[in-house]
Amino acid sequence: xxxxxRIKFLTSFEQIPSLIYLLKWIFICLILGIxxxxxxxxxxxxxxxxxxxxxxxxxxxxxxxxxxxxIGLSYHLYGNSVVKGNNxxxxxxxxxxxxxxxxxxxxxxxxxxxxxxxxxxxxxxxxAVQIGGAVADRFTKILKLSKRDRQIVLIAGxxxxxxxxFGTPLAGGIFALEVLILGRIRLDAIIPSFMxxxxxxxxxxxxxxxxxxxxxxxxxxxxxxxxxxxxxxxIIFGLVAMSFSKLTHFWNNLFKNNIKYPPLRPVIGxxxxxIVIYCMGTTKYIGLGIPTIIDAFNTNLxxxxxxxxxxxxxxxxxxxxxxxxxxxxxxxxxxLGNVLIWFIPLPMDLLAGMGFVAVFAGAxxxxxxxxxxxxxxxGIESGVFIALxxxxxxxxxxxxxxxxxxxxxxxxxNLYMREKGLSLSEIEKKRKQK
Numbered sequence: 293x294x295x296x297x298r299i300k301f302l303t304s305f306e307q308i309p310s311l312i313y314l315l316k317w318i319f320i321c322l323i324l325g326i327x328x329x330x331x332x333x334x335x336x337x338x339x340x341x342x343x344x345x346x347x348x349x350x351x352x353x354x355x356x357x358x359x360x361x362x363i364g365l366s367y368h369l370y371g372n373s374v375v376k377g378n379n380x381x382x383x384x385x386x387x388x389x390x391x392x393x394x395x396x397x398x399x400x401x402x403x404x405x406x407x408x409x410x411x412x413x414x415x416x417x418x419x420a421v422q423i424g425g426a427v428a429d430r431f432t433k434i435l436k437l438s439k440r441d442r443q444i445v446l447i448a449g450x451x452x453x454x455x456x457x458f459g460t461p462l463a464g465g466i467f468a469l470e471v472l473i474l475g476r477i478r479l480d481a482i483i484p485s486f487m488x489x490x491x492x493x494x495x496x497x498x499x500x501x502x503x504x505x506x507x508x509x510x511x512x513x514x515x516x517x518x519x520x521x522x523x524x525x526x527i528i529f530g531l532v533a534m535s536f537s538k539l540t541h542f543w544n545n546l547f548k549n550n551i552k553y554p555p556l557r558p559v560i561g562x563x564x565x566x567i568v569i570y571c572m573g574t575t576k577y578i579g580l581g582i583p584t585i586i587d588a589f590n591t592n593l594x595x596x597x598x599x600x601x602x603x604x605x606x607x608x609x610x611x612x613x614x615x616x617x618x619x620x621x622x623x624x625x626x627x628l629g630n631v632l633i634w635f636i637p638l639p640m641d642l643l644a645g646m647g648f649v650a651v652f653a654g655a656x657x658x659x660x661x662x663x664x665x666x667x668x669x670x671g672i673e674s675g676v677f678i679a680l681x682x683x684x685x686x687x688x689x690x691x692x693x694x695x696x697x698x699x700x701x702x703x704x705x706n707l708y709m710r711e712k713g714l715s716l717s718e719i720e721k722k723r724k725q726k
Contacts, residue, residue, distance in 0.1 A: 313483075314483065317444075317448075317483060317484040317487060318487060320431055320435075320445065320448070320484070321448055321452075321484055321487040321488040321491055322487075322491055323431075324424075324427060324428055324431070324445075324448055324449065324452055324488050324491070324492070325452055325456075325487075325488055325490070325491020325492040325493075325495055326491070326495050327427050328420075328423060328424045328427050328428075328449065328452035328453055328456060328488075328492045328495075329452065329456045329491065329492035329493065329494065329495030329496040329498070330495055330496070330498075330499065331397070331401070331423050331427070332420050332423070332453065332456035332457050332492065332496045332501075333456075333495070333496045333497075333498075333499035333501045334499075335401060335404075335405075335416070335419060335420065335423070335457070336416070336457065336496070336501050337501060338405055339404075339405060339408060339416060339580075342405055342408050342409040343408055343579055343580065345409070346408070346409055346410070346411060346575075346579070347575065350575065352409065352411065353410060353411035353566055353569055353570070353575070353578075354566055354570075355410055355566075356410040356411050356412065356562035356563070356565055356566040357558075357559045357560075357562035357563045357566065358410070358562075359406045359407070359409065359410035359412075359558075359562065360410075360412075360557075360558025360559045360561060360562035360611070360612065360613060361555055361556075361558065361559045361562075362406060363403045363406055363407065363558055363612065363613060363614060364554055364555030364556065364557060364558045364559065364612050365555040366399060366402075366403065367399060367403070367554065367612075368554045368555050370395060370399065371395065371396075371399045373395075374392070374393055374395060374396035374399060374400075374422075374426075376697075377400065377418055377422055377614075378418050378421055378422060378695055379695060379696055379697040380392065380396075380422075381421070381422065381425040381446060381449075381450065382471075382472060382695060382697035382698060382699075383697050384429075384446065385443055385446050385447075385472050386472075386697070386699055388439060388442065391429050391430075391432055391433050392425060392426045392429040393426070394426055394427075394430065396422055396423075396425075396426040397422075397423050397426050397427065399614075400418070400419050400422045400423065400614055401419060401423060403613075403614030403615075404416065404418075404419040404614045404615045404616075406614075407608070407613040407614050407615050408579055408580070408615070410562070411565070411566070411569060411575065411578045411579070412562070412565065412578065412579075412608040412613040412615065413565075413577060413578045413579065413581075413601065413604035413605040413607075413608045413620060414579075414605060414608050414609060414613060414614065414615025414616065414617075414620065415580065415605075415615050415616030415617055415618050415619035415620050415621070416457055416580065416615065416616050416618075416619055417453075417457060417616035417617065417618035417619065418614075418615060418616030418617060418618070419457075419614070419615060419616055420453035420454060420456060420457035420616070421449075421450050421453040421454055421616070422453070423453055424448075424449035424450055424451070424452040424453025424454070424456075424488075424492070425446055425449040425450055425453065426449070427449060427452075428445045428446055428448055428449025428450075428452070428488075429442070429445065429446060429449065431445050432445060443478075443481070444480070444481040444484050445484070447468045447469060447472070447478060447481040447484065447485050448468070448481070448484040448485055448487070448488035449488070450467070450468040450471070451464045451465050451467065451468035451469075451484075451485040451486070451488045451489040451492075452464070452488040452489060452491070452492035453492070454467050454468065454489070455488075455489035455490070455492050455493045456489075456492035456493050456495070456496035458503065458618075458665075459493060459496075459497070459503030460493075460664075460665050460668045460669065461486070461489040461490045461492075461493040462486075462489070462664045462665075462667075462668055463661050463662070463664045463665035463668055464489035464492075464493070465482070465485045465486035465488075465489040465490075466485075466658075466660055466661040466664050467656075467658055467661035467665075468481075468485045468488075468489075469481060469482060469485050470657075470658045470660055470661050471656060471657070471658050471661070471695065471698070472698070472699075473698070473699050473700075473701035474657045474691075474693075474698050474699065474700045474701060474702070474703075474704075474716070475657075475700065475701045475702025475703065475704070476701030476702055477660070504582055504585075504586070506585070506586065506589060506645065506648070506669050506670065507589060507641065507670070508639075508641045508644075508645040508670040508671065508673070508674045509641055510639035510640075510641055511639070511642055511673045511674045511677070512638060512639060512642070514676050514677070518638065518677075519680065521636050521637065521638055522638075522646070522677050522680040522681055522684075523680060523684050524636065525629070525632055525636055525638070525643060525646055525647070525650070525681055525684075526646075526650055526680055526681040526682070526683070526684025526685045526687075526688070527684055527685075527688045528628070528632065529625060529628065529629075529646070529647055529650035529651045529653075529654060529681060529684075529685040529688075530650070530654040530684060530685035530686065530687060530688030530689040530690075531688055531689070532598070532602070532624065532625075532628055532651055532654075533621070533650075533651045533652075533653070533654025533655040533685055533689040534654060534655075534688070534689040534690050534692050535602065536602050536605075536606060536617075536621065536624065536651070536655055536694070537655050537689070537692045537693050537694050538692060539602065539603070539606040539610075540605075540606040540609055540610055540617070540694060541610075541696065542606075542610070543606055543607050543609070543610020543611065544609070544610040546610065547560075547561065547610055547611055547612065554612065557611055557612040558611050558612040558613050560611070561607065561608070561610070561611020561613070562611070562613070564607075565578075565604070565607065565608065565611075576597075577597075577600045577601050577604045578604060580619045580620075580623075581601060581619070581620065581623040582619070584597065584601075584623060584626075584627065585619075585622055585623050585626045585627075585648070588627050588629065588630040588644040588648075589626070589630075589640070589641040589644045589645070590640065590641060591630075592630070592640075593627050593630045593631070595631050595634075597627040597630075597631075598623075598625075598627040598628040598631065601620055601623045601624050601627065602620075602624050605617065605620035605624075617655065617656075617694045618652055618656070621651050621652040621655050621656075622648050622649075622651075622652060624647075624651050625644075625646075625647035625648045625649065625650055625651030625652060626644040626645075626647050626648045627644075627647075628647045628651065629643035629644040629645070629646055629647025629648065630643065630644050630647075632647070638677075642674055642677060645666060645669075645670045645674055645677075645678065646666075646674075646677055646678060646681035647681070648666070648669075649662040649663070649665050649666040649669075649678060649681070649682055650662065650678075650681035650682045650684075650685040651685065652665075653681075653682040653683075653685050653686050653689075654685035654686055654688065654689030655689065655693060655694050656693060656694060656695065657686060657689070657693045657695075657698060658686075659682040659683045659685070659686035660682075662678075662682045663675075663678055663679045663682045663683075666678035666679075666682070686704070687704055687705070690704075691703070691704065691716060692716060693716050695716070696715065696716050696717035697715050697716070697717065698715060698716050699715050700715070700716070
């Protein structure tokens with residue numbers, strides 16, 4: 293058999309190029325998973341240490357403006373090209389211009405650690421996703437990937453970062469496919485996305501990193517009445533998610549418009565935060581807030597906990613400190629669900645679990661990923677309640693979100709069909725012009 297016939301014979305079976313495609317992405321995702329998972333492990337262990345140290349030496353919070361200046365100056369001198377953070381990943385996916393600078397990794401990593409060390413209120417997802425995306429984009433240069441393959445490797449990087457930092461490989465794989473375009477999922481990247489998530493999660497746990505466990509022990513029967521209560525809870529979660537997104541953008545615009553020298557923004561913001569924390573006499577609303585999240589599943593909390601966490605986090609991020617939004621969104625959702633027991637007759641832990649993922653779904657426009665995360669964290673028994681809460685929160689959060697560079701691929705309802713193809717930030721500008 294000559295070469296021409298051999299090639300024709302091989303290509304006549306679609307499974308052969310599929311096998312080649314699979315082997316190629318196994319190699320890429322394995323290397324990506326090792327690197328991203330290991331960096332996430334270092335990040336999580338470091339984050340635990342700085343949190344414990346801060347809580348044992350509360351005087352350090354008085355130096356929050358100093359930490360803010362270090363972060364602001366670092367990005368001003370070395371990070372102008374990566375200051376957009378997660379939005380830069382989305383922009384490069386939709387409109388490729390240049391390889392994401394690797395400096396994003398140390399800048400966001402140590403910027404987030406400093407934020408938590410000095411007492412800012414932030415999360416960790418944004419850091420891990422940016423690390424995963426920046427690491428993944430190295431393959432674009434090294435392997436000279438095509439535009440389509442570059443998009444896939446960026447998806448794999450986002451997946452690796454998200455999955456490894458939360459210990460949820462299924463949700464991580466779906467999140468990366470869902471977050472890039474509102475209302476659309478990139479199924480052509482599903483294999484690399486899941487493989488990167490699984491590898492990164494495995495190699496993060498390889499370094500003896502443990503993830504927080506949450507329990508929903510009481511799940512009631514799904515009846516027509518409970519379905520209506522679930523929808524009502526989802527509406528409330530969605531409105532709070534929208535409020536968080538708009539509040540974060542408000543603080544960000546306020547600081548940008550009134551303080552022209554970027555390093556001064558976190559200095560002033562840090563000063564205000566330090567004074568407020570001192571006057572309140574509690575550190576309950578700074579950092580990740582995981583102890584409060586755990587309490588939300590079994591203890592009656594203050595009715596205003598979710599609101600204060602929303603203010604602290606949106607202000608921290610708006611002032612220019614670094615970190616993610618997702619863990620604070622877990623806090624906001626779980627504590628809000630805890631409060632809803634006052635008038636929604638569902639179990640406290642179930643409402644906390646629904647809010648945990650539903651507020652996240654509304655703020656990031658990723659209802660499927662958040663539903664899957666709920667199943668991974670809380671079990672299949674609560675699955676229907678979780679799905680209803682996440683999908684309803686997604687609808688009622690409107691065309692807004694914490695990632696302003698998300699492109700609308702499929703509007704949430706027919707009233708916005710004309711907005712298809714625009715980013716969330718472009719839609720906001722059009723609304724202001726009207």
